[in-house]
Amino acid sequence: MTKILINTIYRATEGEGVQLGSPQIFIRFQGCAIGCVNCDSKDTWEFKPEAAMEMEAVLAKVDELASEGRWPLRRVSITGGDPLHPQHVPALMELMIDLKLKGYWINLEAAGSRIVDDVFKAADFISFDFKTPSTGVRTSLELLARFIREYGHKGQIKAVIADNADFGAAFEARRQIDEQVGAHPIPWVLTPCFSPGEKMPLKRFQEVMKLNEDWGAPFRVIGQQHKWLYGADAKNV
């Protein structure tokens, strides 16, 4: 019997990126070894054995939440934690196959640290992070270029921007990638940082938009709508 480490499964409207505004069922994995300094989900880091759920229970919970409204939802977002950590991948793959058989459209949140081809092929949409300096983590530009070449037709690149240095790093990454890969239609999305405990960072948001305007608009600036509505500390929204 397959078990998966799960932090939570909940129903909500996508609050960030180009899928903003789409209601879906979120499956949040428990366990991440990446360690972003400004992570807003640190409760998902520990690989807790007590978080293990039977695959059947996960699927049943997804179906139950999907059927709550007057018309069933058919969208799932798999997030974390880091669902692509090698410890999760066998169960993740099984979960994705089962969800596809049930007719769900699957969004996968990838931390930008690895590509797992079988998983990426099974996903309908992939959000791939470019880690900026404020995260304390680095995304390989070679990996990013490969993601764009092979999966860019069904993905977005997302970068959290805390300050000018983050914007500069994203801009330089985009410039180098454009040189390597050539013109590509994948959207690059900047997410102005909105950390736990903070009030709505209006000034930061305005500055990120202004930087993008001043530097030729290579990005789309999309905030975290769920945090505007419910606050930066709210969970499962």
Ligand code: SF4
């Ligand atoms: S990859 Fe995601 S869950 Fe893991 S530390 Fe970074 S932001 Fe947090």
